[in-house]
Amino acid sequence: MTSQDHVRNEIVALIDRKDLVTLKKYLQPWLPMDLAPLIADLPVEELAALFRVGSQELDATIFTYMPIEAQKKLLKMLTQDQAAALLNALPPDDRTAFLNELPLDVAMQMLAMLSPGERQVAQALLAYPEHSVGRMMTLDFVAVRPEWTVREALDYIREHGHDRETLNIVFAVDAGGHLIDDIRVRRFLLSPLDRPVSELLDGNYTMLAPTDDREKALQLFQKYDRVALPVTDESRKLIGIVTVDDMLDVASEEATEDIQKLGGSEALDEPYTTIALSRMVKKRASWLVVLFLGEMLTATAMSYFEDEIAKAVVLALFVPLVISSGGNAGSQAATLVIRALALGEFRLRDWWRVMKRELAAGTALGLILGLIGFLRIAIWSLFSDTYGPHWPLVASTVGLSLVGIVLWGSLMGSMLPLVLKRLGLDPATSSAPFVATLVDVTGLIIYFSVAYLIMRGTLL
Amino acid sequence: MTSQDHVRNEIVALIDRKDLVTLKKYLQPWLPMDLAPLIADLPVEELAALFRVGSQELDATIFTYMPIEAQKKLLKMLTQDQAAALLNALPPDDRTAFLNELPLDVAMQMLAMLSPGERQVAQALLAYPEHSVGRMMTLDFVAVRPEWTVREALDYIREHGHDRETLNIVFAVDAGGHLIDDIRVRRFLLSPLDRPVSELLDGNYTMLAPTDDREKALQLFQKYDRVALPVTDESRKLIGIVTVDDMLDVASEEATEDIQKLGGSEALDEPYTTIALSRMVKKRASWLVVLFLGEMLTATAMSYFEDEIAKAVVLALFVPLVISSGGNAGSQAATLVIRALALGEFRLRDWWRVMKRELAAGTALGLILGLIGFLRIAIWSLFSDTYGPHWPLVASTVGLSLVGIVLWGSLMGSMLPLVLKRLGLDPATSSAPFVATLVDVTGLIIYFSVAYLIMRGTLL
Numbered sequence: 001m002t003s004q005d006h007v008r009n010e011i012v013a014l015i016d017r018k019d020l021v022t023l024k025k026y027l028q029p030w031l032p033m034d035l036a037p038l039i040a041d042l043p044v045e046e047l048a049a050l051f052r053v054g055s056q057e058l059d060a061t062i063f064t065y066m067p068i069e070a071q072k073k074l075l076k077m078l079t080q081d082q083a084a085a086l087l088n089a090l091p092p093d094d095r096t097a098f099l100n101e102l103p104l105d106v107a108m109q110m111l112a113m114l115s116p117g118e119r120q121v122a123q124a125l126l127a128y129p130e131h132s133v134g135r136m137m138t139l140d141f142v143a144v145r146p147e148w149t150v151r152e153a154l155d156y157i158r159e160h161g162h163d164r165e166t167l168n169i170v171f172a173v174d175a176g177g178h179l180i181d182d183i184r185v186r187r188f189l190l191s192p193l194d195r196p197v198s199e200l201l202d203g204n205y206t207m208l209a210p211t212d213d214r215e216k217a218l219q220l221f222q223k224y225d226r227v228a229l230p231v232t233d234e235s236r237k238l239i240g241i242v243t244v245d246d247m248l249d250v251a252s253e254e255a256t257e258d259i260q261k262l263g264g265s266e267a268l269d270e271p272y273t274t275i276a277l278s279r280m281v282k283k284r285a286s287w288l289v290v291l292f293l294g295e296m297l298t299a300t301a302m303s304y305f306e307d308e309i310a311k312a313v314v315l316a317l318f319v320p321l322v323i324s325s326g327g328n329a330g331s332q333a334a335t336l337v338i339r340a341l342a343l344g345e346f347r348l349r350d351w352w353r354v355m356k357r358e359l360a361a362g363t364a365l366g367l368i369l370g371l372i373g374f375l376r377i378a379i380w381s382l383f384s385d386t387y388g389p390h391w392p393l394v395a396s397t398v399g400l401s402l403v404g405i406v407l408w409g410s411l412m413g414s415m416l417p418l419v420l421k422r423l424g425l426d427p428a429t430s431s432a433p434f435v436a437t438l439v440d441v442t443g444l445i446i447y448f449s450v451a452y453l454i455m456r457g458t459l460l
Numbered sequence: 461m462t463s464q465d466h467v468r469n470e471i472v473a474l475i476d477r478k479d480l481v482t483l484k485k486y487l488q489p490w491l492p493m494d495l496a497p498l499i500a501d502l503p504v505e506e507l508a509a510l511f512r513v514g515s516q517e518l519d520a521t522i523f524t525y526m527p528i529e530a531q532k533k534l535l536k537m538l539t540q541d542q543a544a545a546l547l548n549a550l551p552p553d554d555r556t557a558f559l560n561e562l563p564l565d566v567a568m569q570m571l572a573m574l575s576p577g578e579r580q581v582a583q584a585l586l587a588y589p590e591h592s593v594g595r596m597m598t599l600d601f602v603a604v605r606p607e608w609t610v611r612e613a614l615d616y617i618r619e620h621g622h623d624r625e626t627l628n629i630v631f632a633v634d635a636g637g638h639l640i641d642d643i644r645v646r647r648f649l650l651s652p653l654d655r656p657v658s659e660l661l662d663g664n665y666t667m668l669a670p671t672d673d674r675e676k677a678l679q680l681f682q683k684y685d686r687v688a689l690p691v692t693d694e695s696r697k698l699i700g701i702v703t704v705d706d707m708l709d710v711a712s713e714e715a716t717e718d719i720q721k722l723g724g725s726e727a728l729d730e731p732y733t734t735i736a737l738s739r740m741v742k743k744r745a746s747w748l749v750v751l752f753l754g755e756m757l758t759a760t761a762m763s764y765f766e767d768e769i770a771k772a773v774v775l776a777l778f779v780p781l782v783i784s785s786g787g788n789a790g791s792q793a794a795t796l797v798i799r800a801l802a803l804g805e806f807r808l809r810d811w812w813r814v815m816k817r818e819l820a821a822g823t824a825l826g827l828i829l830g831l832i833g834f835l836r837i838a839i840w841s842l843f844s845d846t847y848g849p850h851w852p853l854v855a856s857t858v859g860l861s862l863v864g865i866v867l868w869g870s871l872m873g874s875m876l877p878l879v880l881k882r883l884g885l886d887p888a889t890s891s892a893p894f895v896a897t898l899v900d901v902t903g904l905i906i907y908f909s910v911a912y913l914i915m916r917g918t919l920l
């Protein structure tokens with residue numbers, strides 16, 4: 001039994017004994033993020049009992065760290081009043097994320113439970129597009145006026161800061177609430193108390209719009225090393241903030257999306273271990289079928305060369321080897337270029353620089369593989385008769401077409417993500433399997449054309 | 461001309477005119493992270509001139525945001541004294557990262573330029589393994605004693621906090637410097653000034669060891685939503701801190717590594733756009749050659765079926781289609797499992813759950829593709845004679861072997877990362893091309909075995 005099981009059993013025992021005083025004391029030293037995974041798979045009655053014990057604030061925090069399925073189950077078990085209290089106590093950004101996962105009718109019922117003020121906030125946040133900054137922002141920030149002294153600002157913070165998401169960054173606003181600057185709290189801590197806040201400003205700040213994509217927010221956080229960024233409306237009025245802890249989640253989710261697409265399926269948008277099998281099969285099947293239909297062209301292409309294969313069956317032996325090498329080279333190039341694009345290492349207008357690199361790299365890689373292929377057939381033929389008396393022709397065909405196919409694969413792999421991006425599509429769509437499929441078809445044509453040129457009059 | 465070019469030209473003009481007073485004023489409103497990319501590709505003489513203008517502190521900050529190549533160039537142009545001043549002013553963690561990129565002899569010369577105190581720090585940090593917490597930590601933290609009042613602590617911070625990396629988290633230590641707790645600065649801001657620091661402690665903290673891998677640090681930051689975490693030695697003495705801004709970089713670098721490996725090359729460890737072509741070819745060639753050698757087994761496998769191909773050339777036509785479908789299914793499964801492993805969604809001992817999922821998903825996907833393959837040949841045969849009078853046998857062979865190969869690919873793709881992890885290797889090594897290559901060879905055997913069973917006595 002692990003220590004986690006032990007803790008869980010202890011909690012269950014206390015709930016069953018209805019010893020709520022001891023339970024409360026037992027839970028006290030736990031951090032919400034440690035407690036949440038422990039209790040997430042408790043039977044739902046016990047989960048609900050547990051949520052009736054803690055303080056409203058603690059309940060709300062634990063709730064935000066629970067997986068969505070447990071959240072849904074739990075909310076169903078609570079009474080109307082309990083559910084309303086919990087929903088009203090949730091931080092606005094976490095509440096937005098939760099409501100977004102619910103069917104529309106349930107979300108509407110939940111909205112109706114909120115106090116008028118909180119409801120207005122929730123509706124405003126939900127109106128922003130998914131994956132936008134507006135969906136992740138919180139309205140609980142601290143704003144001070146530049147005319148105040150540091151002492152006045154600190155007094156204000158002491159009075160009003162309790163329910164604010166972060167005090168690491170304080171914002172300076174004018175009388176109309178328009179953003180003037182952001183101030184790291186260290187400046188307050190390091191300045192004499194009678195200095196005016198205006199002398200703490202450096203005029204250097206970055207802001208987000210609520211409609212910005214979360215990827216843009218991530219890039220700004222990475223560039224400016226901030227722990228929070230302000231969100232402003234069109235008139236530069238400060239309407240919310242985004243904090244860095246959410247950015248670590250965004251970075252992880254965006255990477256997951258890209259990685260899953262690169263592997264040749266749609267992004268699952270749910271954990272692999274818990275997504276319903278039917279939904280997973282659907283997301284994987286769509287791309288597999290597209291790739292399959294594309295790959296059917298290889299059968300068509302091969303049928304054009306049926307006579308050649310019949311005359312020289314030896315040609316067929318190397319088809320998988322030759323075309324897969326093109327696919328592998330293409331996968332490499334596509335992946336490297338897609339990641340470089342995602343990291344903002346170059347722009348579309350630099351495509352020519354990328355192409356030059358891949359021309360050089362593809363040629364070098366093609367020569368390496370072509371030479372190995374040639375030697376493989378040559379050396380084999382010294383000891384066996386598998387490839388017949390015309391083995392030098394076979395070896396040359398394989399070697400030469402490898403040079404062409406690997407070069408071609410590298411070029412296709414590197415240019416395709418750029419073309420997709422130019423068309424406004426996600427470059428990560430040009431996954432390794434997608435590029436491999438494209439290169440397979442063209443690779444066959446290159447291979448059999450080279451064979452025709454080299455073997456005409458002898459084997460063909 | 462973009463506005464960036466404009467700014468750069470302005471800076472160059474001021475340097476050329478040696479109008480250093482105006483230059484200094486012109487640079488003043490810029491943030492170091494915005495300035496660094498603008499000036500990184502200036503001619504090195506002008507870069508050096510620029511670095512003689514600014515304050516030592518500003519220079520050091522700009523330096524940390526410049527790419528490594530520009531850093532190296534610049535340092536060569538500075539006088540011994542200037543270089544020493546710059547190196548001594550660098551934050552210890554950024555200095556460690558810079559020294560790490562240099563050849564050993566140059567790094568040693570740089571170390572010799574440091575003041576005895578800074579040298580000791582640098583040597584200690586460099587002694588930790590690459591990608592360890594020790595390499596990224598900074599020693600500039602603020603520690604207070606629990607006996608102090610909030611007022612005393614704030615006074616101490618005001619006096620000693622200026623050169624500290626962050627004041628967002630303050631650490632409580634005992635007389636021996638051992639960590640007692642971490643305290644978010646908000647608690648200081650929200651508490652009455654005469655309260656003792658000991659009443660601000662909640663006993664909940666997480667700490668890192670300097671030898672921990674940076675991935676572990678990233679996971680803790682994600683879990684606990686902190687902006688800084690303490691690093692302690694074996695006796696729990698506080699020796700440094702790691703801050704969240706470095707974690708965004710770690711998240712991005714770790715994702716890049718995984719993505720590049722998944723694409724079938726070694727991790728480049730350098731930006732795609734600036735890595736030397738020879739180094740990139742080397743990193744890509746190694747895996748391409750391994751895959752090529754593996755794929756050679758397809759030629760060997762095919763040669764065993766040479767007689768079958770000679771008798772029924774039609775079989776060869778579908779080889780690329782059939783084996784690539786297995787590879788695609790395998791790529792999908794491998795990528796999903798590798799990402800789920802990286803996110804800690806399941807553990808190795810849950811392999812059976814993964815296998816059950818893939819058995820079900822692989823069968824479903826195989827049936828879908830098998831059916832499409834069967835129909836493709838059947839429908840085609842209604843209108844043409846490409847596949848001869850025995851087309852039902854061909855269609856059955858392709859359809860049935862697709863079911864088997866797609867299922868097999870899904871199983872291989874999902875289990876291989878787990879096997880690699882079990883062996884202590886990086887699961888991301890089982891890249892899409894790697895899995896595809898493995899599945900190609902076994903796929904051929906499945907395909908020709910199914911063909912033999914179905915066509916024996918007729919076509920074969």
